[in-house]
Amino acid sequence: MFGAVSWLVTVASGWVVNLTLAGRGLALAFFALVGLSLLSQRVAQRLTSPLVALGNQLNDASSRQRGWIGSLLAGLAVGLLWAPCAGPVLGAILSLGFVHPGQATTGGLLLAYGSGGALMLFLLGWCGAALIARLRRGQAFGERLRRLAGGAMLASVALIASGGDRYLQSAGGLSQALEQRLAARLPQPEQKTSLQPIAAPQPSSAMPSLAGGSAWINSPALTPERLKGKVVLVDFWTRECINCQHTLPYVRDWANKYRAAGLVVIGVHTPEYPWERSLPLLRQAVKDWRITYPVVADNEYAIWNAFGNQYWPAHYIFDARGQLRYTAFGEGDYARQEQVIQQLLQESKA
Structure with missing residues (x-):
């Protein structure tokens, strides 16, 4: 449910990016907030506290309902209470969708994340306390990894916002060599003008129109x-x-x-x-x-x-x-x- 709603938000937001340059700036700001939430538990709690409060309210309401309505409210409550854990990762995926609108790719990432989350919830319900005890042993390492990811995300935001990523990309020649090898294997485009030999020009390949520029x-x-x-x-x-x-x-x-x-x-x-x-x-x-x-x-x-x-x-x-x-x-x-x-x-x- 959490992943499906997030994917719908990404699809609906694609037109925003196409209409305004502000979409990229908003995505970078969102990326920065996600990075801060990974670095600081306090920031993460403040950002997710409204969702947690709403989840608690839904959980209370589900206990007063019977049948499928109560089950639905309970499921929504679990999704909202899960926000402090899932939020930073989902935020990063959504930010990628805003910066480079590719709904299929973003949807695939969200589907993979949602499937992994569902699998872990199933294992927790199946194995119970023994699995939880083992997972807690790696909690300290997970916290360090979380902060490292937050720092890397903030550094990426600063690099992209300043335009420094262009200079970083142009520093190496490995990508150029790989791209040229790939281009050599790909078929050449079908030209709407035929290519004439350098030594023997023929009047059958006129320059196309240059009209239509804004x-x-x-x-x-x-x-x-x-x-x-x-x-x-x-x-x-x-x-x-x-x-x-x-x-x-x-x-x-x-x-x-x-x-x-x-x-x-x-x-x-x-x-x-x-x-x-x-x-x-x-x-x-x-x-x-x-x-x-x-x-x-x-x-x-x-x-x-x-x-x-x-x-x-x-x-x-x-x-x-x-x-x-x-x-x-x-x-x-x-x-x-x-x-x-x-x-x-x-x-x-x-």
Whole structure:
């Protein structure tokens, strides 16, 4: 019952995250409260005392009722009285659901936790005092583990709120190597434009439309027609994608290095998460990354779908005639991409 109600709350809250950026902040605040309750018994008692009081009232009411109503009230009372123990863990699961709305995953975690709790209650009822005595021997260790988890949770909240998790993620190269191996095994996306060989361009792979963006930064809206005569690199990215953050310095350097030679770089920001749809935050990210080339906010996935794209980051390189000549998905392949840019710039002058 406890897990089912919690899952329903998570499902109902998904629309809140989609409508407002405050959802993430609320989730972090909730996470912080859960961490404090794990660290301090006093905080946990103050947070759960209303539920415990309600549970006592329901328990008293169940003793005055007969039949299935009394049993139902007794079950509700047990769930509420269990809140001081289950609350921190369930709170952590719900917070994950708020930060990254995936109701199926959250529901699975809640189902697993509820099943474990039901199993323990069954064992307690079946084995009685002998099992309780054994469990009490590990109570001190459990309390230390609880406080350690609370400290780790508070540290995680501070790291995420400050944005430090991005720098932590970018510190190692192991994930990059694993992702590239996985990407090599996955099928390439079906492109809505056919890729032409570098050495033999053909007029059958025109640049898709760039219409449908909600706003353009650093430039007025661009069209394939206006870009004729320019070598164009279209970079699909999003603010909080760590792989995109790894590729952005290369894209920025190419834009600055080859702008005078005729290269135009267009950043298509297609949000992966609801809070990445914020235009003010996108403008701030463009400023923080010192991006001077055009960036379009593709909040409705119009440009993404026109290209048939499936990945962040994804690079599409077009020649001066507007024909697609090269693609790169994920990190790496930087030297080859720069060679393609150089070759297409030479072709444009021939």
